[in-house]
Amino acid sequence: MSTIKEVAELAGVSVGTVSHVITGAVPVTEPLRKKVQEAIRKLDYHPNHIARSLKTSKTRTLGVIVPDLTISFYPQVIRGAETAARQRGYTLIAVNSDDRADRQRELLSLLRSQRVEGILLAAAAPAPAGPHATQIVEANVPVVYLDRIPDREDVDTVSAEDRKAAEMAVEHLIAAGYRRIAIATGPLMLRNEQRRLEGYRYALRSAGIPSEEEFVWEGNFRPEDVAAMCAPKLKESAGRPDAILSTNGPTGLGVLRALRDCGLSTPRDIALVTFDELTVDELFSPSITTVVQPAYEIGFRAAEILLHRVENRGADISPIMVRLPAALRVRDSSRAMG
């Protein structure tokens, strides 16, 4: 791979001039510029981003850590972030933490060694506000949390309006005639899962429906586990709910499996609303009423905020918190009670 020096020699100018042509920071006269560009073309020269970064101490690279790229919510987030980054000439390094705190720590260290200029973090479940993210903040690498936001109030966060979204879903179920509404959540140590639970409780209270503790089912992100957890509660028809809200996709899938395992179906026996799309399309039945989060926009906005931080280091310190509205897509699984 050719270097700037070789380009300079071929063009018969100094390396400084070549650099000026490339960066555009200093004007270069037309004839020289022409010669330089010709030489660049001839040598198929690609500036060494490594060397440039070392000199300028700017890598124009952002890191993004997600729990699992194969959860359909995250690819959209990443595309949003990628688009925002790209518009400003930044590159994205996306990595998976597998929802493990130790991996997340390794990855933060890796990204730091790579000298990314900022990090988008959908935190691993076990330690949403772990010390290492804090360390990163202290090391003056801006971090914007998304989706999986921590408890602390002094950091930038972007997520859906979790409370309101859950509230909306429950209101919809109530309007459709359901009264015995259960909720299946992910790990409640996660802030956003808590908020969704709050929204559920608030909606019930507002409607004057007593919220029963045995209708709050805390699960995780593994459908198998969730199915195993729900099945016993669905077995006997005695205390069974007539509707279930699930606060995320994998959990919703688990609920659906539990229904099948118990010989129940939705909406015939029980209504179901879930966060995040379970099917690619609406062509399948049962078609599930869904709370759709603006995943792409969450990624986009988060990246924009991060870039703002990166480009105005330490200017304004007050945390930015963006909450984007989710949409309720009503389908068969929450059909009005007959």
Place this chain on the structure above:
Amino acid sequence: MSTIKEVAELAGVSVGTVSHVITGAVPVTEPLRKKVQEAIRKLDYHPNHIARSLKTSKTRTLGVIVPDLTISFYPQVIRGAETAARQRGYTLIAVNSDDRADRQRELLSLLRSQRVEGILLAAAAPAPAGPHATQIVEANVPVVYLDRIPDREDVDTVSAEDRKAAEMAVEHLIAAGYRRIAIATGPLMLRNEQRRLEGYRYALRSAGIPSEEEFVWEGNFRPEDVAAMCAPKLKESAGRPDAILSTNGPTGLGVLRALRDCGLSTPRDIALVTFDELTVDELFSPSITTVVQPAYEIGFRAAEILLHRVENRGADISPIMVRLPAALRVRDSSRAMG
């Protein structure tokens, strides 16, 4: 962020010694090593990967270009590749080409500037064997093609056994009693789509069923387009096929939409088999018989081959072609003809 020099000063040794402790290439006596590690800890020092790369001209980074991260096939590919890369201490930069040749060109240039040591390429549809990939090869950056493999025979490729997979799907349909079998493909300029079409033809021929040209429907990766293309062919029941094989997920979705738009359903009116999963699970109906590609393993193997090339530069030049078997997951949509 602290530097190796600061570590050296704090530990009271030379930068060389610190470097030796970190890389482990040269032995360092215990007391000094202790002091150095203590200093590293105190300063929260993270080696500057940028500077290291400049000096060693090794970035330990691989690039991967996919058409669209939100197509569910690719996240799995990437996870496979990430796992393989990670095992050997490499990092992955994943980017989307949006299936556009011009973007792909930009991205290749970007990755080259980033000095990635190798590239995994699921080529953009319009120019699967474009000149730029060739350029990259000439620039001595190893490239392994996956899924979207080019026509040329002199490059490393990893993909599913496309021919055989399609053949298997058609054999299954024939065994289930279907005879008028159509195929909906992606762009036929793509090698893997061609191979799938070949498999389709071969299976028909083997069964002594004449293959009719008007049953070959070339589409693309936009379900809307595919639906619009298929609908007219499904309208009148006269020449209508009794089964359809679709060679990829987005196309299959388009076919399904066309069926709905025409008031048809599967398997009642027409059987359907598609490559790639359309639903997250088997809980939905119609449950679609699917050719499942080993996406994770495709990514994993491709990365392994790439790393082999990276670490044994120019040693063995004969191209490696890996074809991994796909699995047929039989469900309702191809139920035996009643």
Place this chain on the structure above:
DNA sequence: AAGATTGCTTAATACGATTCAAAACCGGGA
């Protein structure tokens, strides 16, 4: 026409690591 001004171009330096050659060290044998 000479000095001041403007505007390009160049040469030298630094970024933070690795690495190689040379210096320092250290015990043992003469």
Place this chain on the structure above:
DNA sequence: TCCCGGTTTTGAATCGTATTAAGCAATCTT
């Protein structure tokens, strides 16, 4: 005591670029 061989440590050079200050040529002023 001195030297020797081997090991550990050091210091300097280097990777490819951006950047600053200084050099130089041409134009402008008066």
